[in-house]
Amino acid sequence: MAPNPTGLRKGLTSYGDPGFSLFLRKAFIKGAGYTDGALDRPVVGIASTGSAYNPCHGNAPQLLEAVKRGVMLAGGLPMEFPTISIHESFAAPTSMYLRNLMSMDTEEMVRAQPMDAVVLIGGCDKTVPAQLMGAASAGIPSIQLITGSMLTGSHRGERVGACTDCRRYWGRFRAGEIDDDEVGEVNDQLVASVGTCSVMGTASTMACIAEALGMTVPGGASPPAVTADRMRVAEQTGTRAVQMARDGLSIDKVLTPAAFENAMRVLLAIGGSTNGIVHLTAIAGRMGLDVDLDALDRVGRETPVLLDLKPSGQHYMEDFHRAGGMATLLRELRPLLRLDALTVTGRTLGEEIEASGPGFDQDVVRPIARPIYPQGGIAVLRGNLAPGGAIIKQSAADARLMEHEGRAVVFENLEDLAERIDSDDLDVTADDVLVLKNIGPRGAPGMPEAGYLPIPRKLARAGVKDIVRMSDGRMSGTAFGTIVLHITPESAIGGPLAHVRNGDRIRLSVRAREIALLVSDEELARRAEASPVVAPTAGRGYRKLFLETVTQADQGVDFDFLRAAKTMGKVPE
Template sequence: MSKGLTNYGDRGFSLFLRKAFIKGAGYTDSALTRPVIGIVNTGSAYNPCHGNAPQLIEAVKRGIMLAGGLPMDFPTISIHESFSAPTSMYLRNLMSMDTEEMVRAQPMDAVVLIGGCDKTVPAQLMGAASAGIPAIQLVTGAMLTGSHRSERVGACTDCRRYWAYYRADQIDDQEIADVNNQLVASVGTCSVMGTASTMACIAEALGMMVPGGASAPAVTADRIRIAEQTGTLAVQMSKDRLTIDKVLTAEAFENAMRVLLAIGGSTNGIIHLTAIAGRMGFEVDLEALDRFGAETPVLVDLKPSGQHYMEDFHKAGGMITLLRELKPLLHLNAMTVTGRTLGEELDAASAPFKQDVVRPFNNPIYPQGGIAVLRGNLAPGGAIIKQSAAAPELMEHEGRAVVFEDAEDMVTRLDDPDLDVNADDVLVLKRIGPKGAPGMPEAGYIPIPMKLARAGVKDMVRISDGRMSGTAAGTIVLHVTPEAAVGGPLAYVQNGDRIRLSVKNREIALLVSAEELAERARVAPVVEPTADRGYRKLFLTTVTQADEGVDFDFLRAATMTGTVPRTK
């Protein structure tokens, strides 16, 4: 209770006053001598992904008290993907600042981070990394799956699939309303390998979570028991002074990148890992990550790359099963929040058993990592594609550009029956990057133009400087860097230009000469977006590009001390 005392110019009085007020809540002197464990409460009526937060907090408190600690829960902002305008990514850095500053401002010996929906877990890990105290992540867990006309469904890959059916006139108003009632069968995060599930798996791979804590569904006893264990472990971490820098090492980030590739994880995972690593002083080497992909196949058979759901992954043993399969590729000496190494945790885990969700290394669902890194004159700073969820026949493709200048232009023209577009064209959407939108929305999943959808077209090559949901699938090039809004080459693509995609060669090329692009830039120079006040001004002034995690430049570590993955 004596940590971080409010400054009244008299430390003794500051502690005296603090104790007087906290005793007003009924605490005894005995309670106030125990290790203080903060619990970040992100419950919100606007966040059904965190609908079980009250139960989790009670279980964490129980675990803390059983271990002799004093639990203190406190609120921070909560972000839900579907309830955040203009996009949840726009608010991720704000949530990370809220988390960091409240952890710094209030007395605690360790902190439990309760998050779930897409941007909350990375925001919390970013904030905790900067705050520097012992920290442990608890996720809210995935929702259960529902059933529509005897077909198992879950958010949100099936959301997109049924909406595509509806846009193509393959189902009617009544059926789309019926399926809407079944896609989200309980509180919790998306039941597929979207961004929320990806970040849960990554948090466990980083060593920041109770072993087995990534996969338990939100409304199960397993999830509550994990919460209790998390509270107990937080007390031990505080006693051992197991600070976050001892867990978030270069080895931990390399393990997490292996897992990202092996789970067919969300493309958003790269941006979030880059941001978390940046808080610890590490740069992410996309080329080295791509080389990892050549030797790290997709092993987890979950939508959108496969067929199963998160509850199936949990029944198959969750991350322990996957990590055991990846063991030859992992840094087994990486420290975890348990105080034991990853290798020690795997040795102590229950014996493997027969299951069909995590494939053996010699029988992968996809032979390479789920994500490939692209370069070329259209993306000098890099771009990515989720190759495990793309159409094989489009991975090597050249086509005519059909260009939308921004999201509003796309909404206005995409479904126009007179739009000049064919199935072998390349859809290009500009100005949905970090500054262009702002906030880099998940608009990179450009819908198939309605007249093509109704003609049976299921996929096209699509390119943008934005993101897409981890629940989405398609031949979609994302995170084109630099973005159009800051004058990247994407800004100067015109209708009718030829674009070549070669995933095999890791290339995304605009087949226009450098001289022509320079002339286009001279004739119509880009004016970067600005704002007059508030958070938007802060965002537009300081946000970095995708290759630096879309973090604020002043929040990254003052000195970059290393690169991950390390070039071998």
């Protein structure tokens, strides 16, 4: 039997004559000036996501050159190709709506074009999970290159960075504490360079998760975008991709149950974004693995938050990098990790931790005996309001509100919220519970980051800084507050949230992991019969595909037909 084809011989275009297909392919590529010697090397595809609409990827041209240099130094042939690029602030209705489309684009272009390995360049929130999802389905040797975080700025002597400080200053502006001039001044300083958010938002969370999964070179998560360290990581990534191609180190050998357990430990220990759960669930689903939310919560009870970064702490990503980055964190977490998990280096996570050395004194990663928060940053809630589960970022919540019962103040959708939240006539107190419906996967559509409901203006002006809020949507990892998210099933498909009414009593108990609507089952059934929910539909295009096939939050908000056909088990075990 002939060996599997490699390089330009892979995936020949169908012309009915394989010899002619290769002859034609080589003729066209030679038109770009390539020699036969170059074309005989291992081919490394480089998924380029540079875009004028994506300042988080503003350093992509420099990263591309560094990756190419690394590939050529290792004897490979680099071939860059474009894919969809998604930025949080420039994608309507929400970036999450397009994540699955980007994953399909990535998967199909990796499958369609000849490459022995692929380097995935991503950084902004949905780009890294989309690339890992697509690569997991494509199955070839794959390695992630993070674009890196932005630098911090300074406003009137205070260090600031996107986007926790964006939300903090906007809250002060809504409360009348600062004026138009000052909010304009700080707007110039919040994003001091290209790169992803400088706090532990979703982008930084996914960077750390990618390294914890073993999908980056060691130290790949933390270098800021505009540093020489980031460029060296890019060169190392290109070099490593060539060796992965030669060794046949395919992605299924890296994305194992052990790798996902490590990633979940890291997500909890860094006080990571709640979005990380949705994305990890989607990536795991592409490998035939289901995420067990109850097991994740049990793991969270024994995994403390160690990373002192906003919004759970005080520092920024560049501080984390100076403190040794993921090596420092993994060293502290070592007793809780699956050290046998293989990484893209061909060595295990345990071997990489050992190779990172003994560490040094720093104040960003706490010792496990002196954590920022005694449990993992995220807790899983259940109850009659969320039979499929809900989550709360407990490390960024107000401790006084995590055991709370209050009156529901209900907003039916985003339009209703926008119309009434700032009204002086809104019947609301600081003891109430704000409830927003119809922002789940199908309801919005795309599960937007609208779960961070603003404090009603009249309460903000009275000095209220937090109030219990809940929805079937998501929240930016840069946000903070006592906010229940991902209520499943969502209201748009008839979940219990759809039938919450103004004045209902709701009980939140993070200690008991409970979110309860204090209404009888019989009353809920009567409401459901009296006001049946009709799920949204669309007549054509991507929206039709999305609404007909998207799964709920506990399944990763992926398309059902993109998950692996065979279930291989659950993580964590």
